[in-house]
Amino acid sequence: MTRTDSTTGTTSPDSFVATAGDRFKDAVASRRRAPGGTARGAAGRLGRFLLVLRRHPGTVLAVAWLVLVLISTVAPGLFTGQDPIDGVPAEKLTGPSAAHWFGTDQLGRDLFTRVVYGSALTLQAALIAVGIGLLVGSLLGLLAGFIGRWVDDVIMRISDVLLSIPSLLLSLALITVLGFGTVNVAIAVGLGSVAAVSRIMRSEVIRVRNAVYVEAALASGNRWSRVLFRHVLPNSAGPVMVLAALEFGTAILAISALSFLGYGAQPPAPEWGSLVSTGRNFLTTAWWLTTLPGIVIALTVLAANAISRALDSDERRSR
Amino acid sequence: MSRYIARRLLQAIGVLWAAYTVSFLVLYALPGDPARLIAGPDATDITPAQLDALRAEFGLDKPLIVQYVDRLLGLVRGDLGQSLPTGRPVAELIGEALPSTIQIAALGLLLAIIFGAGLAILATFSRNQALSRLLLALPPLGVAIPGFWFALLLIQWFSFGLPLFPAVGNVGFASTVLPAITLALPTGATIAQLLSKSLANTLREPYIDTVRAKGAGPGRVHFRHALRNAALPALTVTGLIVGQLLSGTVVAETVFSRPGLGRVTATAVAQQDIPLVQGIVLFAAAVFVVTNLLVDLIYPLLDPRIVIGRRRVARVQTGVPA
Numbered sequence: 001m002t003r004t005d006s007t008t009g010t011t012s013p014d015s016f017v018a019t020a021g022d023r024f025k026d027a028v029a030s031r032r033r034a035p036g037g038t039a040r041g042a043a044g045r046l047g048r049f050l051l052v053l054r055r056h057p058g059t060v061l062a063v064a065w066l067v068l069v070l071i072s073t074v075a076p077g078l079f080t081g082q083d084p085i086d087g088v089p090a091e092k093l094t095g096p097s098a099a100h101w102f103g104t105d106q107l108g109r110d111l112f113t114r115v116v117y118g119s120a121l122t123l124q125a126a127l128i129a130v131g132i133g134l135l136v137g138s139l140l141g142l143l144a145g146f147i148g149r150w151v152d153d154v155i156m157r158i159s160d161v162l163l164s165i166p167s168l169l170l171s172l173a174l175i176t177v178l179g180f181g182t183v184n185v186a187i188a189v190g191l192g193s194v195a196a197v198s199r200i201m202r203s204e205v206i207r208v209r210n211a212v213y214v215e216a217a218l219a220s221g222n223r224w225s226r227v228l229f230r231h232v233l234p235n236s237a238g239p240v241m242v243l244a245a246l247e248f249g250t251a252i253l254a255i256s257a258l259s260f261l262g263y264g265a266q267p268p269a270p271e272w273g274s275l276v277s278t279g280r281n282f283l284t285t286a287w288w289l290t291t292l293p294g295i296v297i298a299l300t301v302l303a304a305n306a307i308s309r310a311l312d313s314d315e316r317r318s319r
Numbered sequence: 320m321s322r323y324i325a326r327r328l329l330q331a332i333g334v335l336w337a338a339y340t341v342s343f344l345v346l347y348a349l350p351g352d353p354a355r356l357i358a359g360p361d362a363t364d365i366t367p368a369q370l371d372a373l374r375a376e377f378g379l380d381k382p383l384i385v386q387y388v389d390r391l392l393g394l395v396r397g398d399l400g401q402s403l404p405t406g407r408p409v410a411e412l413i414g415e416a417l418p419s420t421i422q423i424a425a426l427g428l429l430l431a432i433i434f435g436a437g438l439a440i441l442a443t444f445s446r447n448q449a450l451s452r453l454l455l456a457l458p459p460l461g462v463a464i465p466g467f468w469f470a471l472l473l474i475q476w477f478s479f480g481l482p483l484f485p486a487v488g489n490v491g492f493a494s495t496v497l498p499a500i501t502l503a504l505p506t507g508a509t510i511a512q513l514l515s516k517s518l519a520n521t522l523r524e525p526y527i528d529t530v531r532a533k534g535a536g537p538g539r540v541h542f543r544h545a546l547r548n549a550a551l552p553a554l555t556v557t558g559l560i561v562g563q564l565l566s567g568t569v570v571a572e573t574v575f576s577r578p579g580l581g582r583v584t585a586t587a588v589a590q591q592d593i594p595l596v597q598g599i600v601l602f603a604a605a606v607f608v609v610t611n612l613l614v615d616l617i618y619p620l621l622d623p624r625i626v627i628g629r630r631r632v633a634r635v636q637t638g639v640p641a
Contacts, residue, residue, distance in 0.1 A: 161337040164558075164607040165600055168566035172588045176596045177346055253465055257570055260467045261585055276468050280574075283471060284479050291475075294468030301463035309459075 048314065059310040062303035069300055073120040082110040084117035084270050093286050103288040105278065115293050118270035122255060122297075125186035125264070129251040132190030133197050134244055140194065141201025145236075146209060146228055155198065162195035171254060175263050182255075182271065185264045189254045193247050200243050204236035211235070242312045249304030256297050272297050327615065331608045338604035339394060339597075343387055346593045399601070400594040402587075409598035412583060420579035423495050423571065424564045427502030431560075434503065435510030442511075443518040444541050455515060461508025466567060470501040470574040487576040498571040502564050509560060513553045521549040551622055558611040565603055 072079055087109030096103045102111035144155040162170065167189075174188035208214060209232060217227045252272075258264050259273030267274065272293055279289030374380040381389070390400060399409035435458075442454035477497060478486035484497050521527065522545050530544050568581030580599065587595040619625045 157337065158341070161334060161341050161604070164334055164338060164562075164604045166562035166566035166603055166607075168569065169584070169600055169603050172569070172584060173342060173345060173596050173600050176588050176591050176593060179591075249463065253463075256465055257467055260465075261570070261573060263588065273465075273467070276465070276471065280471060283475055287475060290468065290471045294465060294472070297468065298460075298464045301465075302460065305459055305463055 056310060058306055062306035062310075065299060065303045066307065069119050069123065069303075072116045073123045076113075076116045076120065079116045080110070080113040082113040084109065084114045085268055093282065095286075096288055096292070102292045103286065105286075105289055106282060111275075111288065111292060114270040114275060115272070115296055118272050118275055118293070119296075121182055121265050121269060121271040122252060122259075122273070125182050125189075125255045126248055126251040128183065128186035129190035129193070129255065130244055130247050132187060133193035133247055133251075134240065136191070137194040137197025138201045138240060141198035142205055142228065142233065144198065145202040145205025146224075146232060152202070156202070159195035159198050163199075167192040168254060168257070171258065172263075175258065180263050180266075182259070182265045185255055185258045186251075189251050189258070192254070193250070197240065197243060197247070200239050201236065204239055205232055208232050208236045238315045239312075242308055242315055245304055245308035245311055249301040249308070252297065252301050252304070324616070327612055331612055334608050335601065335605060336391075338601055339391060340387075342597045342600045343390065346597050347383065347386060394601075399598040402595045403592045404590050409595050412595060413580065413598055413602055416578065416580040416583045419489050419577060420565075420568050420572070420581060422489075423498040423502060423577070423579070424568060426495050426499035427506065427564055427567070428560070430499055430503035431507035431510055435507035436514055438507075438511040439514035439518055440541070440546065442515050443522065444537070458508040458511040458515070461504050462512070464504060466501055466505060467570045467574055469504055470497070470571060473497045473500060474574070489577045489579075494575075494577070498568075498575045498577060501571045501574070502567045505567065506560055506563055509556070509563065510553060513556060514549060517552045518545060518549040521545045524548075547621075551618070554614055554618065554621070557614050558607045561610050562603060562607050565606065 076084075087104065087107040089108045091100070091104050092106055092108040094100060094104045100110050100112065102115060105111055105114070140155050140159075144152040165173075171185075171188040171192040174191055175184060178184040178188060214227060214231050217231050218224070222230075255264065256271070256273030256276070259271045260277045262274075262277070265271035265274050267278070275293040276290050276297075279286065279291075279293070282289050371380065379386070393400060397410065399413075401407065402409055402412055405412075438454055438457060442451040445451045445454070474486045474497065477483045483493075485494050486497075488494050522540075527540060527545060530540050535544070565580070568579060569584050570581070571577075572579045572581035573585050580602075583595070584599050586592075587599065
């Protein structure tokens with residue numbers, strides 16, 4: 001085991017001459033040298049996280065952008081002092097300027113303000129969607145992977161079927177029954193991603209279930225539920241977190257697309273997709289009404305995807 | 320071989336039956352009153368007797384299990400049921416919408432393959448690090464861009480800015496270009512991501528070193544030897560890509576006001592036309608299943624190591640000397 005210590009840059013002795021005992025000592029020593037004591041501790045994880053950020057400035061930018069957007073969902077007043085619903089009719093359809101960064105719409109409302117306030121609806125919906133997809137999907141994957149046998153067969157055949165239907169169509173079918181509105185759109189998008197999450201969770205659980213420490217935990221008399229939640233779940237969560245970040249971006253795209261089509265938030269509520277949709281009527285006269293909210297959506301999705309990629313490479317390295 | 324195909328066909332039918340069951344459970348078994356949906360939101364003064372008549376007309380008064388079997392039997396005969404607001408057969412509505420959708424989907428797929436594969440090949444072929452890094456940064460961007468926004472930008476630039484293509488309608492070839500580009504963006508980005516990854520992996524394999532050692536130039540190595548093997552993993556996601564194109568038409572056809580399957584879907588959802596939505600979902604599942612079946616049948620022709628219907632393990636064991 002040649003373990004390169006990421007903090008000091010030293011390499012442990014050649015694995016060919018090292019005995020098992022030596023390797024054990026090396027492992028202990030390199031863990032001691034890692035920041036925050038054990039590599040498994042929360043502080044160690046934070047140290048590793050900071051290291052990733054220092055090496056990848058793109059990831060730093062992505063995190064910074066998402067933090068800004070998340071803050072704007074809770075406290076939009078920090079970014080703008082104007083009103084998202086009531087406009088100044090005299091200033092309608094003016095282009096981007098110092099007073100109105102993103103210009104104004106057909107009712108004289110400040111577009112930047114509407115985008116900032118709109119992030120609450122869009123991101124809440126995306127978080128609901130990812131939460132539902134993750135919760136239901138992980139639970140199904142956990143059951144399928146841990147119990148196995150016919151439970152596994154049934155759950156995986158159902159997910160096969162769900163994966164054979166494009167997820168946007170699946171969401172549309174759910175919206176047909178659930179009805180319109182932001183929350184319904186979020187639920188539909190979340191349920192549309194259940195199959196993919198359950199697949200990944202299942203394969204991870206199967207990988208972890210066959211690990212020696214799970215065998216040891218079972219052999220030392222733990223109940224299976226305890227083994228499942230104390231040992232299997234935490235150790236198989238990594239790839240699911242990578243998927244969660246990815247799904248967050250996908251959910252924003254899907255939710256804004258469904259709102260654009262008119263199934264989500266109803267006017268005058270600002271929502272990213274419906275903002276672009278309103279701008280559609282002013283394509284020739286007011287380019288900013290479609291272009292600028294769209295750029296914000298694209299940047300947010302790009303940031304979520306970049307974080308997912310960074311988590312993924314971090315996950316692979318720690319294996 | 321024929322036994323293999325028969326088994327795969329049975330499996331495909333099984334998936335379709337399951338897709339029917341899942342969509343039936345979602346669309347019919349959930350609480351809601353389709354009869355009120357048929358009557359429409361304006362019919363507030365409708366009497367219970369009239370609602371009952373509507374239910375009887377569409378067979379909604381029978382127990383769920385009877386409805387399930389009735390619709391399944393209809394499905395076997397190729398009858399997808401009737402659209403609620405118009406009363407027209409669902410199969411007919413889908414059939415009418417299909418040609419226009421196939422036009423933009425086919426052109427979109429073509430553009431996606433040309434640009435996606437072209438980008439992947441150029442990025443792995445180029446010795447210029449800056450260029451290949453720039454090229455490899457494009458696909459993640461293409462995946463993150465909202466399709467509806469991209470479509471509007473295209474209209475702004477190429478219909479209003481430079482009047483090259485019409486912004487709406489379905490008359491002539493020119494009207495298919497912008498919708499096809501809209502569809503090609505996420506699909507092409509997916510192809511580029513997959514192919515560049517698989518090309519980079521293939522180029523690291525030992526047989527490439529052998530080919531180089533025997534004196535093959537970079538072009539020959541790339542196109543004759545690496546690309547053929549690298550394209551295989553990309554082929555396995557064809558079903559997914561076709562599904563992506565199909566769901567992309569919902570947005571593309573709405574933005575460009577083109578008739579087609581996507582528009583039919585959007586309207587069906589807006590009118591809560593449950594049989595039509597179920598028909599479209601089943602159609603999408605069928606397209607996915609058939610595509611995957613075709614890919615599985617074509618695969619062994621491209622990669623002789625894969626033998627259909629026989630266990631590969633046995634071959635590998637005989638091939639490796641002890």
